[in-house]
Amino acid sequence: MAKETEGIEREIEAARNRLANTLDELAVRADPQRIADNTKQAVVAKVNEPKVKYSLIGAGALVLLLVLVKVFRR
Numbered sequence: 307m308a309k310e311t312e313g314i315e316r317e318i319e320a321a322r323n324r325l326a327n328t329l330d331e332l333a334v335r336a337d338p339q340r341i342a343d344n345t346k347q348a349v350v351a352k353v354n355e356p357k358v359k360y361s362l363i364g365a366g367a368l369v370l371l372l373v374l375v376k377v378f379r380r
Contacts, residue, residue: 334340352358 353362
């Protein structure tokens with residue numbers, strides 16, 4: 307019976323360790339600064355793609371042109 311108790315205690319300790327590791331990993335994943343950094347990296351990577359970058363440049367140039375036309379028509 308003592309061996310059964312020791313086995314159960316080892317299983318409980320192993321389960322506690324797994325739970326602690328899981329909680330630590332969740333804390334790292336849920337860190338707001340880490341989430342913000344990952345999001346920033348993803349956005350920068352997307353904007354640096356040529357088709358996105360040149361589309362944004364084109365849209366900016368169009369907006370600038372429309373503003374200039376409106377300003378000089380007065």
